[in-house]
Amino acid sequence: MSDCHGASTSSLVSGPNGASSAHKTIALVGPPNAGKTTLFNRLTGLRQKVANYPGVTVEHHAGRLHSRNGAEVDLIDLPGIYSLDPRSEDERVTHDVLRGDMAGIPRPDAILLILDATNLSRHLVVAAPVLSLGLPTLVILNMADDLRDRGGTLDTTELSQRLGVPVVLASAAKGEGLEPVFEFLDGTLAVPPPSGSPFPILNNLPSMKDVPSCRAWATRVSQGAWKAPMPSVWSRRLDAVFLHPLAGPLIFALVVVIVFQAIFTGATPLMDGVEGLIGDFGKWVATTLPESSWRDLLTEGVIAGVGGVVVFLPQILLLFLFIGILEDSGYLARAALIADRTMARFGLQGKSFIPLLSAYACAVPAIMATRTIENKRDRIATILIAPFMTCSARLPVYTLVIAAFIPERPILSHLLGTRAAAMIGLYVLGFVAALLTARALKSSVLRSDGTPFLLELPSYRWPTLRSLGLRLYDRAMVFLKRAGTIILACAIGLWIMAHLPLTNGKPPEIRDSLAGSIGRTVEPVIAPLGFNWKIGIGLITSLAAREVIVGTLGTIYGIESEDDTQGLTAALQKDLTPGGAVALLVFFAFAMQCMSTVAVVKRETGGWKWPVVQFSYMTGLAYVCAFAANRIVTAWLG
Amino acid sequence: MQISGNSQLAHRATLLDLAPGEEATLAELSLPEEIAHRLMILGFVPGSSVSYTRSAPGGDPRVYRVDGADVALRGETASHIHLERRM
Numbered sequence: 001m002s003d004c005h006g007a008s009t010s011s012l013v014s015g016p017n018g019a020s021s022a023h024k025t026i027a028l029v030g031p032p033n034a035g036k037t038t039l040f041n042r043l044t045g046l047r048q049k050v051a052n053y054p055g056v057t058v059e060h061h062a063g064r065l066h067s068r069n070g071a072e073v074d075l076i077d078l079p080g081i082y083s084l085d086p087r088s089e090d091e092r093v094t095h096d097v098l099r100g101d102m103a104g105i106p107r108p109d110a111i112l113l114i115l116d117a118t119n120l121s122r123h124l125v126v127a128a129p130v131l132s133l134g135l136p137t138l139v140i141l142n143m144a145d146d147l148r149d150r151g152g153t154l155d156t157t158e159l160s161q162r163l164g165v166p167v168v169l170a171s172a173a174k175g176e177g178l179e180p181v182f183e184f185l186d187g188t189l190a191v192p193p194p195s196g197s198p199f200p201i202l203n204n205l206p207s208m209k210d211v212p213s214c215r216a217w218a219t220r221v222s223q224g225a226w227k228a229p230m231p232s233v234w235s236r237r238l239d240a241v242f243l244h245p246l247a248g249p250l251i252f253a254l255v256v257v258i259v260f261q262a263i264f265t266g267a268t269p270l271m272d273g274v275e276g277l278i279g280d281f282g283k284w285v286a287t288t289l290p291e292s293s294w295r296d297l298l299t300e301g302v303i304a305g306v307g308g309v310v311v312f313l314p315q316i317l318l319l320f321l322f323i324g325i326l327e328d329s330g331y332l333a334r335a336a337l338i339a340d341r342t343m344a345r346f347g348l349q350g351k352s353f354i355p356l357l358s359a360y361a362c363a364v365p366a367i368m369a370t371r372t373i374e375n376k377r378d379r380i381a382t383i384l385i386a387p388f389m390t391c392s393a394r395l396p397v398y399t400l401v402i403a404a405f406i407p408e409r410p411i412l413s414h415l416l417g418t419r420a421a422a423m424i425g426l427y428v429l430g431f432v433a434a435l436l437t438a439r440a441l442k443s444s445v446l447r448s449d450g451t452p453f454l455l456e457l458p459s460y461r462w463p464t465l466r467s468l469g470l471r472l473y474d475r476a477m478v479f480l481k482r483a484g485t486i487i488l489a490c491a492i493g494l495w496i497m498a499h500l501p502l503t504n505g506k507p508p509e510i511r512d513s514l515a516g517s518i519g520r521t522v523e524p525v526i527a528p529l530g531f532n533w534k535i536g537i538g539l540i541t542s543l544a545a546r547e548v549i550v551g552t553l554g555t556i557y558g559i560e561s562e563d564d565t566q567g568l569t570a571a572l573q574k575d576l577t578p579g580g581a582v583a584l585l586v587f588f589a590f591a592m593q594c595m596s597t598v599a600v601v602k603r604e605t606g607g608w609k610w611p612v613v614q615f616s617y618m619t620g621l622a623y624v625c626a627f628a629a630n631r632i633v634t635a636w637l638g
Numbered sequence: 639m640q641i642s643g644n645s646q647l648a649h650r651a652t653l654l655d656l657a658p659g660e661e662a663t664l665a666e667l668s669l670p671e672e673i674a675h676r677l678m679i680l681g682f683v684p685g686s687s688v689s690y691t692r693s694a695p696g697g698d699p700r701v702y703r704v705d706g707a708d709v710a711l712r713g714e715t716a717s718h719i720h721l722e723r724r725m
Contacts, residue, residue, distance in 0.1 A: 082676075083679055212684065215681075215683050215705075231703075235708075240692070244695065248694070337699060337710050340694065340710075341698055452711060453712050455710045456707055457701065457710060
């Protein structure tokens with residue numbers, strides 16, 4: 001299956017040799033919140049992949065499905081659009097792909113246009129420019145279940161005659177009514193005959209430039225064929241609670257606390273399980289294989305290095321599970337609303353909030369998500385502060401150091417313990433650094449007039465297990481791929497450097513090895529922070545990616561210790577002072593230890609200027625604050 | 639669409655004057671063309687009806703219901719969106 005999806009993506013995105021002409025390319029188009037991603041997941045399942053268009057920054061999903069007659073169809077999921085106005089980058093990409101102007105992507109053979117049936121009159125506005133392209137189009141009116149439950153009705157036959165294209169009513173979340181989609185892909189779905197309807201729509205589509213006439217057109221098309229559902233009672237009731245002047249912010253705070261506590265304590269048994277398995281596997285390899293350098297490379301380098309990072313998989317998946325639930329349920333948009341006032345105080349806007357929130361998972365997609373911010377200065381400010389948000393790659397480092405240095409004690413009975421509190425503190429630290437940096441930027445080099453904050457609030461929906469499952473699968477694959485490439489390469493490279501130069505055919509003490517001498521070279525610089533040369537090696541390797549330091553320390557202590565029973569936590573306790581431990585946490589909170597982020601900032605800002613400024617600023621801040629933290633903690637503990 | 643004098647502007651009702659639950663008809667958007675375009679795409683089209691749902695905790699931004707959807711905007715933006723004189 002993975003072969004198949006790899007091949008499908010390459011043929012979709014880069015196939016210059018015409019290999020893709022063998023199958024049809026179908027574009028999936030629709031406004032935000034119409035359920036486009038749900039439908040895409042429903043149709044393609046696991047045979048999908050995230051990719052980038054050549055030359056532009058917009059990311060898209062591409063996937064493959066088998067139609068009922070066995071033909072393979074490539075499906076491209078285009079960014080959500082409100083119009084086909086080429087002013088914003090998202091809409092320009094959709095526009096270019098649909099017109100066949102996007103290099104490397106064949107012009108789609110057909111379009112699946114997905115609209116929200118409960119919001120038809122507003123969503124139909126997008127139909128006008130899409131239909132005027134003249135491609136075979138199937139209009140899928142999603143959220144049929146919601147429409148029915150709230151007393152709305154829809155006449156698909158009438159609507160299809162008015163639009164001149166087939167129209168189906170479906171529920172992507174429940175998987176209802178999707179059979180006609182497959183018939184459409186097979187070309188067996190009946191296209192409505194050009195009727196004598198009073199809507200000569202295809203010849204007379206309004207231009208998107210004239211929004212009022214587009215809206216009037218949409219109203220005319222839906223009139224009589226669609227009965228608007230009652231406003232969702234549940235959304236209204238939930239908003240009354242979640243946006244309540246007192247309860248709203250309290251619930252917001254409670255959600256944050258619960259998420260962190262669950263990530264920290266809920267993941268522990270799973271992580272212990274994975275750690276035990278990896279440990280047993282290492283011992284089994286050590287006792288089964290004959291003694292050789294290869295065996296040592298495998299146990300000390302690969303298993304200790306990569307295994308030390310893989311242990312954190314359950315925790316990272318738990319974080320993504322919560323982000324997924326918050327996003328899919330519709331709560332995230334309310335959280336952005338609650339946060340907007342605070343963001344405004346720092347010169348930002350609610351639109352910056354969503355990229356910043358996804359930066360808690362990873363700064364790379366977050367920086368790509370800033371393209372929804374139209375104001376260029378606001379966008380750069382958001383890009384510059386996004387890496388301060390505590391991404392999931394920091395979790396392994398934080399977890400390790402906190403577990404080694406902070407004893408677990410309850411603060412608020414079972415709800416909050418010292419370790420979760422320390423973790424929340426680090427998240428707050430990154431957030432505060434981000435906000436203060438934003439304020440400094442927005443009142444100096446990136447000053448700009450306030451861009452209006454406009455946010456459509458989606459209805460609340462139950463997150464589906466299917467969509468959450470796909471998200472987690474996606475993240476697990478990304479994480480394991482990193483573990484199998486960057487982290488594996490670093491682990492092997494480090495192990496080799498820790499065993500050279502050979503003297504009389506024997507590896508040196510790690511202190512005298514190549515890695516050790518690099519560590520000792522940087523030691524004078526980092527000694528004021530309370531770090532020794534071993535941490536120094538970790539800081540250097542973690543320039544590739546933050547979590548690499550955990551693997552590196554695993555390898556170093558693995559080589560160093562006489563017996564392999566000594567855990568990483570115990571080794572750290574012996575090797576770091578409490579002041580150094582706090583300094584290490586602070587350093588990782590601020591430093592931009594991530595090559596992928598540097599690369600994506602360079603690409604998004606179109607040059608080296610901003611990534612260089614950002615890297616220097618973050619590293620400088622990390623150094624100064626870690627130094628201060630070391631001094632304060634050491635003085636305090638006396 | 640041009641506004642002739644500021645004194646006239648001061649007397650005209652805007653979205654800010656709506657009480658929670660109150661409904662009115664949109665008259666015009668005194669905002670730069672690009673912002674007005676985006677607002678119109680979201681449903682703030684002159685002549686259509688709009689109601690004030692609620693505000694976020696702290697009073698800002700505010701949530702308005704237009705054309706079957708809830709859209710949030712800051713009071714600053716809402717103060718430039720004018721309403722028809724009520725009956």
